[in-house]
Each structure stands twice: as structure tokens, then as C-alpha cells.
Amino acid sequence: MPNRRKQLAYAPRHAYAMGRNYNSVAYQSNVKLGPVAHTVLIALIITVLGLIYLTQAARATSYDYAVQQVDNKIANLTVQKGDLEIENAKLTSLQSARNSAVATTMTTPSQTNYAN
Numbered sequence: 001m002p003n004r005r006k007q008l009a010y011a012p013r014h015a016y017a018m019g020r021n022y023n024s025v026a027y028q029s030n031v032k033l034g035p036v037a038h039t040v041l042i043a044l045i046i047t048v049l050g051l052i053y054l055t056q057a058a059r060a061t062s063y064d065y066a067v068q069q070v071d072n073k074i075a076n077l078t079v080q081k082g083d084l085e086i087e088n089a090k091l092t093s094l095q096s097a098r099n100s101a102v103a104t105t106m107t108t109p110s111q112t113n114y115a116n
Contacts (some may be wrong), residue, residue, distance in 0.1 A: 033041075097103055
């Protein structure tokens with residue numbers, strides 16, 4: 001048996017030529033590019049990628065401005081809300097003081113003297 005394994009291991013190359021998943025046709029392009037053409041192509045690819053990056057960065061920046069405007073509106077509305085809460089507290093405290101039991105039992109003074 002060991003002799004048979006050696007024979008299979010050293011089979012001639014043409015025996016494997018039409019095996020499974022083997023490309024029987026080798027494609028060779030007729031177009032040959034030199035080193036200058038390769039350099040130009042790489043420069044063009046880098047330029048295109050740079051332009052794509054710049055457009056995406058501009059979109060992100062414009063989105064940041066929109067978010068900043070919304071944040072400013074939220075801050076302004078929060079300040080207005082605080083002012084309205086203070087005004088509401090003042091108005092309700094005056095009404096509750098006028099309608100309280102202490103305020104209804106108070107009398108107006110008959111004589112008032114002011115210091116000169």
C-alpha cells in the first residue's frame with residue numbers, strides 16, 4: 001500500500017488539469033498599463049474618495065447647525081416657561097391671599113397718619 005500512495009501523490013500535472021473547480025481558460029487582457037498610468041489612476045481614486053468625504057462632512061456640519069438651532073429654541077422656550085411659572089405663582093398667590101379667611105376678616109383702618 002505505501003507504494004500506491006506515492007504513485008498517487010506524484011501523479012503527472014496533466015492528470016489534474018480538468019478537475020473540479022478548475023478554470024480551463026486563462027484570460028489575459030490586451031490592455032497593458034505602465035507605471036505612469038497606475039499613478040494617475042491611484043491619484044484619481046484618492047481625489048474621488050476625498051470629494052466623497054467632503055460632501056459627507058458638509059452634510060454632517062449642516063445637520064449640526066440644524067441641531068444647534070433646535071437646541072437654541074428649546075433653551076428659549078425653557079426660559080419662557082420659567083418666567084410663566086413665576087408669573088403664574090404671583091397671580092395665584094395674590095388671588096389666594098385675597099380670598100383667604102384672614103383677608104376676609106380684616107377691616108380697613110379708620111384713620112391713617114403718614115410721617116412727614
